[in-house]
Amino acid sequence: NAGVTQTPKFQVLKTGQSMTLQCAQDMNHEYMSWYRQDPGMGLRLIHYSVGAGITDQGEVPNGYNVSRSTTEDFPLRLLSAAPSQTSVYFCASSSRQDGRYEQYFGPGTRLTVT
Amino acid sequence: AQKITQTQPGMFVQEKEAVTLDCTYDTSDQSYGLFWYKQPSSGEMIFLIYQGSYDEQNATEGRYSLNFQKARKSANLVISASQLGDSAMYFCAMREMNTGFQKLVFGTGTRLLVSP
Numbered sequence: 001n002a003g004v005t006q007t008p009k010f011q012v013l014k015t016g017q018s019m020t021l022q023c024a025q026d027m028n029h030e031y032m033s034w035y036r037q038d039p040g041m042g043l044r045l046i047h048y049s050v051g052a053g054i055t056d057q058g059e060v061p062n063g064y065n066v067s068r069s070t071t072e073d074f075p076l077r078l079l080s081a082a083p084s085q086t087s088v089y090f091c092a093s094s095s096r097q098d099g100r101y102e103q104y105f106g107p108g109t110r111l112t113v114t
Numbered sequence: 115a116q117k118i119t120q121t122q123p124g125m126f127v128q129e130k131e132a133v134t135l136d137c138t139y140d141t142s143d144q145s146y147g148l149f150w151y152k153q154p155s156s157g158e159m160i161f162l163i164y165q166g167s168y169d170e171q172n173a174t175e176g177r178y179s180l181n182f183q184k185a186r187k188s189a190n191l192v193i194s195a196s197q198l199g200d201s202a203m204y205f206c207a208m209r210e211m212n213t214g215f216q217k218l219v220f221g222t223g224t225r226l227l228v229s230p
Contacts, residue, residue, distance in 0.1 A: 031216035042118075042205060042220035043159075050216060058217065090159060094216055100147055100166060101209055103218055105159035 001026050006091050006106035013081040013113045021076040021109050023091030031094045032074040033103065036060065036087040043090060049074055081113045117141065118206050118221035125226050127196045134181070135191040135224045137206035143167075145211040148189040149218065150180065153203040162204075165189055196228045 007022045025032065033048040035058075045058030047066040055066050063085060065077040074093075078085060088110050092103040119138045127133040139148065150162040165173045165180045173180040181190040193200055203225050207218045 033216065033218075035218075035220075040222060042222045043207075043218070044220070045217055048214075048217060050214075088157065092159075092218075100164050101216055102149070102161060102164060103216075104161075105151075108157050108159075110157075 003027065004091055004093055004104050004106035006089075006109050008109060009107065011109060011111050013078070013111065015081060015083060015113060017081050019078055019081065021078075021089055021091075021111070023074045023076065023106060024072050025074075025091075025093040025104070026072065027093060027095070027104065028071060029093035029095040029104070030071070031096075031101070032068065033058070033092045033094075034064070034066065034074070034076045035090045035092065036085075037090060037108075038087050046076065046089075078111075083113045085111065086113045087111060117219045118208055120206055120221035120224050122224045123222075125224055127193075127226065127228055129198060129228055129230050130195055132192060132194045133196055133226065135193070135204050135206075135226065137189045137191065137221060139187050139189060139206075139208050141187070141208065141210050143210040143212045147209045148180070148182070149207045149209075150178070150189075150191045151205045151207060152200075153205065153223070154199075155202070159205075163191065193226075198228050198230065201226060201228045 034046040035043040049055045049068040091106040094103045146167045148165045152160045203223045206221045
């Protein structure tokens with residue numbers, strides 16, 4: 001199993017550009033989430049999904065869109081990048097089956113917006 | 115209000131000694147879970163240990179143990195016999211039933227440095 005994979009690992013964008021961060025998992029987990037990590041602030045939840053076709057906002061959703069058409073994939077779209085979106089982005093998946101809903105994290109995408 | 119508070123921005127410990135990283139949490143939920151993650155300089159998030167709110171015993175995983183004091187709402191991580199490879203950021207996190215088990219709230223982290 002590859003677990004949770006994210007692409008790209010690094011990305012530099014200019015202000016106003018759009019892009020999609022890709023996330024995929026091969027563990028058949030029903031839950032998937034996107035977090036951003038900024039210095040001194042820990043990880044904060046952007047959007048999450050409880051199953052294919054169902055998404056909801058987290059703590060910091062502005063400027064981001066998500067969709068979940070399959071169990072495996074959960075892309076994060078930046079519609080018009082801003083310098084405030086410079087961050088490290090983590091995708092995670094979890095399942096109720098283990099009883100503790102442990103989140104498995106991808107390796108992260110480091111995004112810089114100039 | 116902060117749901118997860120980690121009051122130690124940085125901690126230093128000598129190799130082979132034990133160290134405690136503090137975590138306090140705030141919830142009105144009866145059902146919740148507490149996690150500790152390690153983030154080395156390479157950046158990945160590594161799961162260390164989990165404690166459920168109904169678990170009677172403190173969780174242990176190898177050299178990691180969780181000192182769970184429910185009445186005080188604290189969930190401190192104890193690392194015994196520190197190793198150089200333990201140098202990393204450590205995050206405490208919580209999931210609650212009333213906000214959705216699939217969502218984690220993180221603290222701001224503690225940077226641990228282990229010296230020879």
